[in-house]
Amino acid sequence: MIFHPTRRGVLTGGAALTAMLAAPAIVRAQSWPSRPITIICGFSAGGTTDALARLLAGSLSERLGQPVLVENRTGAAGAIGMTAVANAAPDGNTLLFSAVGQLTVVPHVSTNLTIDPRAAFEHISLLAEGDFLLNASAGSGFESFEDLVSAATDNPGAVLYGTSGAGGNLHLFTEAAFQAAGINLRGIHYAGGSALMPDLLNNQVQVSLNSYPISAPYIEEGQLKPLLVVGRERNASYPDVPLGADLGYDTLSSCVDWFGLHAPAGTPREIVDELAAGVKEASQEQALKDRIEQGSLRNVASTPEEFAERINSDYELFGEIASAAGMSAS
Incomplete structure (x- = not known):
């Protein structure tokens, strides 16, 4: 006998298939974090980027119940650390804490960068900016x-x-x-x-x-x-x-020094949202507020969408400036 599926059966089956396909990401998000998280900083210990990353790591560790470690991978104006995170598994366990130049200046002046920072990351949140x-x-x-x-x-x-x-x-x-x-x-x-x-x-x-x-x-x-x-x-x-x-x-x-948190592209949205909430919470803690003020910075914790828009806008403008100044690698 030939089976003729009803419309209701097709819809039910389709929904079940969609749920099955989505299940691994949901499981990952629900079980995360199950081990220590590493935030990679592309600059040396002791600088502003490193100091902010470490204060943020401490706050996220308390919120998430897992150690959050900062690893300094320096070189090539931050590009080495940035590339390492872009190539990491998108599971929320390897993150990037960045400064403005890595994502929006280096791509225009370097001939060695192998990634497009706009697309290589889930841009979680800004943390601070300064003039x-x-x-x-x-x-x-x-x-x-x-x-x-x-x-x-x-x-x-x-x-x-x-x-x-x-x-x-x-x-x-x-x-x-x-x-x-x-x-x-x-x-x-x-x-x-x-x-x-x-x-x-x-x-x-x-x-x-x-x-x-x-x-x-x-x-x-x-x-x-x-x-x-x-x-x-x-x-x-x-x-x-x-x-x-x-x-x-x-x-x-737009020529502002900003700092923010990113995850590899494809990181589940639930993890991105939890990390964005963690950045916002951390930005209100006194130790981080004091460090931001000490550096003559401003607290600018943002949504992922706001951060991505900022990056795209700066990327385009800074590319035009680099080209006009003869700095462009292309």
């Missing part, structure tokens, strides 16, 4: 950003800027400021901030983009003059220093 100061050496005589623009316009090639390394986010954000102002300065790229700072203070290079914690003691001593905030908000300690947007340079509002 930068474009500082001038006291010996330069610049008292304002307009002074810098005038000097660069009147004496092409005479004004130098320094960075802590070629191809990073500080390099790109500095070029963004100069592109917005319509000036072209020659860059000197050092092997780290400790090599840059003596030459900046001695006016061997006239300007440099620096974080607030790095800038503050030299500004207080009169050795550096802050000219411009590159980022989103004025700083209460320097209320007279204009934002890029105040001068009509709206693109500089």
Whole structure:
């Protein structure tokens, strides 16, 4: 006898098949975490990215009931650690704690990256973000950003800027400021901030983009003059220093140092949501709030959708800036 399935039977069978196919992911999500979780940080211990990752790990460990360990896999401006996580199993046990340059600058300036960070991860949540100061050496005589623009316009090639390394986010954000102002300065790229700072203070290079914690003691001593905030908000300690947007340079509002958490693409949504809730909870804990404030950062815990949108927007903008600055690897 030939069996003729009814419409109800087809629907019931289809639903059962769908449930069977989805079952492994559901089981994984429900049993997770069953072992220690590793957060990979692509930068050295002791820096801001590492410090935030470790505070977040402690909070997530309490929430999830499993050890959450931080492993530093350094090199290639964070690309080595980032690639390792992208190639890990999407089971919620290997995560990436990132800084902005890894996902949105490195892809445009490196010829060795084998992944597209936009698609290689489930972007869980932002945690913090912060702005930068474009500082001038006291010996330069610049008292304002307009002074810098005038000097660069009147004496092409005479004004130098320094960075802590070629191809990073500080390099790109500095070029963004100069592109917005319509000036072209020659860059000197050092092997780290400790090599840059003596030459900046001695006016061997006239300007440099620096974080607030790095800038503050030299500004207080009169050795550096802050000219411009590159980022989103004025700083209460320097209320007279204009934002890029105040001068009509709206693109500089996107040139922000941010930090966030990611999982390999394909990680079950239930795990992503639990981790996002954990980041939000951690962001309200006093130890993490204190560290964020200490770094002149802002608390910006987000949804996965908000984080993915931010990454895609920054990726496109920073690619345009890199191309215009001659930084692009393509």
